[in-house]
Amino acid sequence: ALKKEESCETGALQDTVIKLTRTEADLGVALEELKRLESQWIEGQAAILAARLIPGAPCPVCGSRDHPTPASSDYEPPNEKLLKTKSSRVDALRSSVDQIRQEKAGFEIRLSQIRADEDARKERLVDFESKTVGEIETELESFRKELKNADAARKKAIDLTTQFENLEITVAEGSEVCLKTEQQRNESMIGLQRLQGELSALKGQLPEDFQDVKALERAIAGNRKSIKSQEEAFEKSRQAAARANEQVHSCQAAVKAAEDGAAHCSKRLLVQSEEFRRNLLQAGFPEEAAFRGARRSPAEIRTMEKEIAVFDSGIGAATDRLSRARLNAESVTQPDMAELQSAADQARNALESAIKEEATLVARLQQIERSRSEHAESARLLRSLEERYAVIGRISQAANGINKDGITFQRFVLAALLDDVLFAASKRFRIMTNNRFHLQRVARRSDRRVPGGLDLEVHDTYTGSARPVNTLSGGESFLASLSLALGLADVVQGYAGGIHLDTIFVDEGFGSLDPESLDLALRALMDLRQEGRLVGIISHVPELTERIDARLEVTTGRKGSSARFVV
Structure with a gap:
């Protein structure tokens, strides 16, 4: 019986080992496939965003309405549903591996016990094998006497x-x-x-x-x-x-x-x-x-x-x-036998009550052990989820602007571009304001209710401090806007490479400038003209007619408006 039981346990153990090997192999394949899909998903996000671009509509990342070279991918990136399915399969295989390992340990323990019982029985049979059936029957007859x-x-x-x-x-x-x-x-x-x-x-x-x-x-x-x-x-x-x-x-x-x-x-x-x-x-x-x-x-x-x-x-x-x-x-x-019998009955009832209480406590202990095992499994799953969230959650917080500066990933990218624009715009703004002002991005977050990272301020060299751009006068605001437009043109031309901005039109705004500021603004525009660009100015300021030789004059009359070139 022990040999048969040992054979059964050995076969079950071998089957469990084979099952464990196969399941671990499946788990390894599933993990590799999940890693590959996650890598493809991350690499394909740019292609997904590019595929959603609409001609003429602003880009969700940079805000540009022109999309000269959208990103592309040689393969279709996996969707989130496929990633969730593969992740669930990996979790299921991990649970199966843990369960099979527990079954394997149980088979090994039972097999060791069976072998120990077999060894003990062999030792007891050493003396018995030297006796005959007749001797055993003689001894039994002696026992009966x-x-x-x-x-x-x-x-x-x-x-x-x-x-x-x-x-x-x-x-x-x-x-x-x-x-x-x-x-x-x-x-x-x-x-x-x-x-x-x-x-x-x-x-x-x-x-x-x-x-x-x-x-x-x-x-x-x-x-x-x-x-x-x-x-x-x-x-x-x-x-x-x-x-x-x-x-x-x-x-x-x-x-x-x-x-x-x-x-x-x-x-x-x-x-x-x-x-x-x-x-x-x-x-x-x-x-x-x-x-x-x-x-x-x-x-x-x-x-x-x-x-x-x-x-x-x-x-x-x-x-x-x-x-x-x-x-x-x-x-x-x-x-008094009746009294003794009553005492015995009371003792017997007390014993039965103690046995029932022991059974209740054993059942409760088993329930507590099951609850403890379930709690340990839940804690293990929680630790696994926390480890995954430690990376993914941090990336999500950084991308969605959940930080002290309130800067999302898109605003971070735009801030880098804005710094280049402000650098180019400040060079012209200094010229137009006689080195008084230059533009800069606000590093601190003044209002936590709104996202940060793209607010502007102007640094006044006269006071040595920075102040919001909405404190500029009308003329100063026009010069700042003109500087930003020119700086943006320079940055776009520098980033695009093959794109060249040949012409710029300025509509109104010159009437709010004093003579000195007007002279500085026109000087900056003339510098652009010397660089080979065509500068067009739309204005009603009479002083501009004296400074601009080639112009298109539009005159209104009762019969309508008339236009003529003055060279």
Whole structure:
């Protein structure tokens, strides 16, 4: 049976190892595929944004309405649904790997236990294999004879018990002694019931063939406790029970012989194995369970021998005390069995309640263990999600502007472009304002309700401090706008490479300038003209007609407007 069980467990373990190897391989493939798809998804985001661009519509990243070279991809990037599906498969494979590893550990533990049991059984069979079936049957026949002798000793002990009861009746003449010994009798009956319970437990561990021997032990143990409890009450009755003392010694010797035979029988039966089960059936054992129930370990046998030796040493003293007690006892009243039975019922009910409470606590403990395992699994999943979120969440926060500056990814890109525009615009703004002003981007976030990173301010060299652009006068605002337009043109031309801005038109705004500012603004526009650009000015300021030689004059009249070139 053990060989078959070991073979089954070994096969199951091998299947589990193969299953674990395959599942781990599938997990590795799934992880590689997930990493590849995530890489393609990240690389394909620019192509996805480019595919959504509409001609003439502003770019969601830079805001430009021109899309000269949109990004492209050689393959279609995966969608988020596919990524979620692959991620779920990876999580499922990880759970399967953990479960299979637990099953593998369980198979290994059970296989080790089976092999240990097999080794122990082989050691016990070493002595048994040297014996023949005939020798075993001879030993069993000897055991049966010893059991018969023990049964005869039991009957003899019963007779002795009857004689003891008769002697107790004959000496039960003193009411005063009875009152003194009544309490001792009650205590002896309680001890008797306790020992009877212990003997019943021992009886359940023995084969059916040895039940009569345990009944003998119970009767002798009852007499022994009765003798001990009546030591003082029966001190004067020693002479009347002298012959009973001799019979008790004889009974004790018979009991010892029966105990020795039972111990010897148990020790011999320990070496019986499954290969001789049919021989055990012929010897009187109905099944293997009866054989296993009859086994006793050497330690238990030594314990029983010590108990018998203690009993032997105490029976003599008990008999002497019994003799003295019988001389002094005048009468003995039979204890109240109903009261003792009630106490026993109460103890039995308390035991049953304790057993039920233990079962309830065990079930609760199992539930707590299951909850603890589920909590540990949830904690493991939470740690895994936190590890994933540590990177993805940080990227999301940075891209969506969840930071102290309120700068999103788009505004960060635009801020870099704006810095270049402001650098180019400030060069012209200084010229137009006689080195008083230059534009710069606000580094701090003044209002946390709105995103930051793209606000402008003007630095005034006269005061040495910066102030918002909305504090500029009308003329200063026009010069700042003109500088930004020219700076943006320079930056776009520098970024685009092949694109060249040849013409620029300025509509109105010059009327708000004082003569000095007007002169500086026109000087900056003339510098653009010298660089090869065509500068057009639309204005009603009369002073411009004196400074611009080539112009298109538009005159209104009753018949409509007329235009003429002045060169």
